[in-house]
Amino acid sequence: MKSVEIAGGGIGGLAMGAMLARDGWKVRIHERDDAVREVGAGIYIKNNSIEVLEDLGIFERMIPLGTKLEKAQIQFADGSVRQERQLEGLSRVHVFPRQVVVEALLEAAKGFGAEVVLNSQVAGATPQGVLKMANGEQCQADLIVGADGVNSAIRSSLDMKSGFKLLPTIIDRFLIDSREFTREPKTVEHWSGNRRIGVTPSGDGQTYVYMVAPESDRAARVMPLDVEDWSRRFPLLAGLMRELGAVPDATQFNYGIVHCEHWSRGRVAIIGDAAHGLPPTLGQGAGLTLINAYALAHHLRKEPDVERALSEWERNVRFISDATQAWSRRYDSFTRQWPTKLDFMRPLITWSFGHVKSLNDRMRIADRGLRTAGIEIGGGGGHAG
Ligand SMILES: Cc1cc2nc3c(=O)[nH]c(=O)nc-3n(C[C@H](O)[C@H](O)[C@H](O)COP(=O)(O)OP(=O)(O)OC[C@H]3O[C@@H](n4cnc5c(N)ncnc54)[C@H](O)[C@@H]3O)c2cc1C
Structure with missing residues (x-):
């Protein structure tokens, strides 16, 4: 039986653990916290995620805990709809409170026989397959997986010519216990100058809100929220701003x-x-x-030599992540840096991103899952107990 030690019990580590345990690996997942928990409010789970969660046999159970969206809109502050996309087929999207997703994955990982060790901090790894713990212990495995987030200790320990850079955009996230502002199953991103507010239902009784602004926008950075300032920029959302102003535990990140x-x-x-x-x-x-965790399990099934499987995996699927990273950065720059004097062009550009299929296909390549890499998701071999 092959063995894997996984650093990190977030979405990546738990999904990877579930898939390899299902394939018969001896799996141990190390989470530094005392519980498996997600920071932040809601999460959009798109077609590619859904295909993997369905394959793991947990999506059906999650559906009632979230909201299936029918459409996505971009609205300017005057309420005009500048882009509308129907969310069906390969564009389908559900929204969940984050904790729902990790708990479903935790259940799947344990159901397939993975061991999850809490309060277990990883310090690094060696290319030979040794996992180094922060308390000085070491363990040898056929495979080590670093799923320990943006500040990955595994990545840093391996001199992989890598790094994490903060960008000058801030985001606040809220999950509120009300559907007053989201009666329809749609997600709306409201734009006003260089600020954006996303509002979306997240299950029967909750609404997920994110608010984005350039870091240089001092008034936008104030916490608790400067209700008056945000309401002036988004007059149609003044009621929602009042509600958010009273939330004590919102999170702000770059x-x-x-x-x-x-x-x-x-x-x-x-x-x-x-x-x-x-x-x-x-x-x-x-x-x-x-999808990358799914693809890794797929390549490890096809190629018994672990090192060769890892190289083939990266060669085969990496382009999807690289393209998505590049587009997500362009989107950030476009919305953060767009000069006010060119505001008159924004509606046209926003419209064209919604309607020009080839542009949309390129920007949203990840929605199509692993098809573009020639891997079909499904038939992975059974569901979590
Ligand atoms: C503001 C924001 C909004 C987002 N919205 C969406 C969205 O709508 N849809 C979407 O698909 N994605 C979204 N994402 C991205 C998504 O949240 C992440 O891509 C995903 O959570 C990555 O999972 P992960 O397991 O790789 O990392 P993480 O979620 O960071 O998990 C890493 C885990 O490893 C643990 N850990 C860290 N270091 C160690 C260590 N040394 N030893 C042991 N354990 C360790 C951590 O405690 C954590 O549990 C969003 C991200 C942000 C920041």
Whole structure:
């Protein structure tokens, strides 16, 4: 029986653990926290994520805990709809409270026999397959997976010509217990100058809101929210702003991007945000994480030599993540840096991104899952107990 030690019990580590345990590997997942929990509010789960979650046999159970969206709109502050996309087929999207996703994956990983060790901090790894723990212990395995997020200790320990850079955009996220502002199953991104507010239902009784602004916009950075300032910029959302102003535990982050020249060294693979962390403008971080984990399991099934399997995996699927990272950065720059004096051109550009199919296909390549890499998701071999 082959063995794998996985650093990180987030979406990437749990999904990878579930898939390899299902394939008969001895799996151990190390999570540094005392529980498997997600920071942040809601999450868009797009077609590529759904295909993997369906294959793991957990998506059906998740559906009632989230909302299936019918359309996505971009609205300017005056309420005019400047882009509308129907979310069906390969563009389907559900929104969930984040905790729903990790708990479903945790259940799957354990159901397939993976061991999850909490309070277990990893310090690094060697290309020969040794996992080094922060307490000085070491363990040898056939494969080490670094799924330990943007500041990955595994990645740093391997001199992979890599790094994590913060971008000058901030994002606040809220999950509120109300559907007053999201009665329809649609997600709306409201634009006003260089600020954006996304509002979307997230299950029967909750609404997920994200608010984005350039870091240089001092009023936008104030926490708790400067309700008056945001309401002036988004008058139609003044009621929602009042509600958000009363939320005590909102989170504020900078966008960030991970550059990682190689996703593997020897017997060590880096997956998820550790390999390709990206601005969340396309809502695809978890999607890429899940399809790359799926593809890795696929290549390990096809090629018994672990090191060769890792090289083939990266060669075969990396282009999807690279393209998505590049587009997510362009989207961030476009929305953050667009000069006010060129505002008159924005509606046309926004419209064309929604309607020109070839442009959309390129920007949203990740929505199509692993098809573009010649891998069909499904028939992976059974469901979690
Ligand atoms: C603001 C924002 C909004 C987003 N919205 C979306 C969205 O709508 N849709 C989408 O698909 N994606 C979205 N994403 C991206 C998505 O959240 C991530 O891509 C995904 O969570 C990555 O999962 P991961 O497991 O690779 O990393 P993480 O979620 O960061 O998990 C890493 C885990 O490893 C643990 N860990 C870290 N270091 C160690 C260590 N040394 N030892 C042991 N354990 C360790 C951490 O505690 C954590 O549990 C968003 C991201 C952000 C920042």
